[in-house]
Amino acid sequence: MPSQSALYAIADIRAVEQTCLATLSEGTLMQRAGKAAAECALGLLPNASSRVLAVAGPGNNGGDVIEAARLLAEHGLDVTLWLCADRSSLPADAARMLENARSSPLNIVETPSALPDNMEGWNLVIDGLFGIGLTRPLKGLYGTLAEWINALSCPVLALDVPSGLDADTGAIVGEDGIAIRASHTITFIADKPGLHTLHGRDYAGHVHVASLDIDTNLFPPACAHLNSVSAFSAFLKKRPHNSHKGSFGDVIVAGGAPGMAGAPILAARAAAKCGAGRVYAAFIGDPPAYDSAQPELMCRAAPSMDFSTGAVVAGPGMGTSREAHDVLAAILHASSPLVLDADALNLIAAEPGLQARLAELTAPTVMTPHPLEAARLLQSSTADVQSDRLHSARALAQRFHAVVILKGSGSVIARPDGEAAINTTGNPALATAGTGDVLAGICGALLAQGFPAWQAALAATWLHGHAADTLVQQGIGPIGLTASELIPAVRTLLNQLTEAHAGNHIPH
Ligand SMILES: NC(=O)C1=CN([C@@H]2O[C@H](COP(=O)(O)OP(=O)(O)OC[C@H]3O[C@@H](n4cnc5c(N)ncnc54)[C@H](OP(=O)(O)O)[C@@H]3O)[C@@H](O)[C@H]2O)[C@@H](O)CC1
Ligand SMILES: Nc1ncnc2c1ncn2[C@@H]1O[C@H](COP(=O)(O)OP(=O)(O)O)[C@@H](O)[C@H]1O
């Protein structure tokens, strides 16, 4: 099995599947999938007399669920199988599973013309309508069944992929399409990107990977990975005693047009609490004398700032005025480690001269667009960006020669050579103003402390999301979590991670 964090595109899974099918006896993979699914289902059921509804579609995903349902019925559970397909046109392996099931205690309802009339009383639904072979939106009986399942209160276990969801992108197939909302997904052969980004997290629930004992050598390189601490922990460093504020770098946050002074303050506070030695907040508008809640920050006028002395976070609340443009141009000419956020991205999207300069930079550069900012940069629409987030993040990274964090549920981090990761931490508590400024500030602090752009982006995204998860567990959110509250939680996590993972390297 490839590493637990590896993600594979449907085309790659198909290729692996084809190679295996050529060498294994007929039905072997499907039997393994059905067995893994049955074991997973047993773990979700309250007792031995539980009632299970299994729904089977017309393809091999249907075959998987037929086999799982048979095994559960033979285990003594009360299992009903809804075969939502014409028996005579099932693929060979699925037909074989159905034949085997006939002699089991499974209650099979063939080609139902209406929904079950009892919504209550099921302990689990197993979704085997469609997997990676979905080619169009769920319509007719399939659509109605999905709607019916989504209204149930019991757990729903999706086999391979929740039916209706695109396993590559996390999009629901069809303009006004529907997908089955699973509480758990057991996905076969390897994990898939669409289970972790866009609608993926809402529709797949807890994802379990069943490798089906496939030889690791049959796998091509993964198309992306899930973000994890091991991807950046090599850059977590314990602090030597003989250090001073200059050892941990300066961060200069540039933004703060009139009326928007809070945004650079949030980013600057996050940078300070993530370990930068000195933090400046540079304002397009008049700078405040100081930040009374965090007087350590040095508040300055952006036009007179020297941006070559530290890592720069450009954009929070910056506006798109002439002054903002000129400050951004000065920042791009300073060639410092750089985080480009918010209006800095909007200014770049609007001006080819800034784009050309950005593409020339060799210092570590991280761009942190949300989908609308990404759409402006790619001269497309938010819908286009979201329809394939992995592709959009890669396209941005390649076009601007920078590491890109495409934000949102399942943030995608991509770099110019095509390497990409999907973040697994975070939750809707983050859907509140200012959390993006905090992310940019964390990223700036890590760049200032010597993280390369890729690891800074991975670590910042992971810490930001994990802090929100921790706060929600403590009851501080999801409703009403503020961006400011995130900052001390990120600091705590960064210290904990450093304590747990750092070697005794001397950074400078
Ligand atoms: N091969 C193996 O041994 C193994 C396979 N595995 C399992 O197989 C799954 C892939 O199987 P699959 O290729 O048969 O595709 P699947 O997702 O079942 O659906 C395709 C069928 O649905 C139809 N169809 C599509 N969309 C539709 C729609 N909206 N509405 C109506 N019909 C629609 C489509 O018809 P068509 O588009 O041709 O008209 C076709 O008939 C995979 O996810 C995994 O679970 C694992 O067990 C490992 C071993
Ligand atoms: N539903 C969600 N699940 C996970 N993360 C989210 C969710 N909504 C927002 N976020 C995260 O919160 C941050 C919001 O950033 P952004 O949209 O730039 O906000 P702002 O500009 O107000 O600071 C991003 O890091 C984004 O990934």
Ligand SMILES: [K+]
């Ligand atoms: K499914």
